[in-house]
Amino acid sequence: MSVLNHQIVWARDAETSARFLADMLGFEPPVKLGHFVMVQVSPDITFDFMTTDRDITAQHYAFLVSEEEFDVIIGRVRECALEYWADPKHQDASNINRLDDGRGVYFNDPSGHELEIITRPYGSGGLDAEHVNPLLMEELAASGKLPDLS
Incomplete structure (x- = not known):
């Protein structure tokens, strides 16, 4: 069985966006891992925020x-x-x-x-x-x- 593990979320500022999500929804504080700032949104899934200068959809x-x-x-x-x-x-x-x-x-x-x-x-x-x-x-x-x- 496949289980979603993570979702990359493009952001203008990964730390700001990750902290916003964690603070607003009451998740544990974000964890930085390399170029990702990760928020655990469920036991099996993280949102991995990544800063980009590209257009964000x-x-x-x-x-x-x-x-x-x-x-x-x-x-x-x-x-x-x-x-x-x-x-x-x-x-x-x-x-x-x-x-x-x-x-x-x-x-x-x-x-x-x-x-x-x-x-x-x-x-x-x-x-x-x-x-x-x-x-x-x-x-x-x-x-x-x-x-x-x-």
């Missing part, structure tokens, strides 16, 4: 967190006066989404990568959720399996 990294962790993280985001959004298109500023009857929010790291924290996996609320994930509705509609709600 912003990536999206989503983290599933507990309700308690969400409260702490969104508190840090607000304390740092960072912009945050309820949606990935950054149109619903300073709000939190309630998809799947959980909570979710998006904010950017110093190099422009989008970080997302969610308390429920996408689609996990099913059709019985008060706040049904629109992706689930789109998938059901496309497959012709959308239930008759009348």
Whole structure:
């Protein structure tokens, strides 16, 4: 069985970006190894930040967190006066989404990568959720399996 081991994350300043991720999400402090600054994001996976002068294509990294962790993280985001959004298109500023009857929010790291924290996996609320994930509705509609709600 294959297991993801690490993800290289390009950054303007590897140390700054690694420290930002660790501080915001409550991970252990980054560890420098050669030209990488590594953050352990799960028992098996590190984000290995690497400084570059090349153009950086912003990536999206989503983290599933507990309700308690969400409260702490969104508190840090607000304390740092960072912009945050309820949606990935950054149109619903300073709000939190309630998809799947959980909570979710998006904010950017110093190099422009989008970080997302969610308390429920996408689609996990099913059709019985008060706040049904629109992706689930789109998938059901496309497959012709959308239930008759009348």
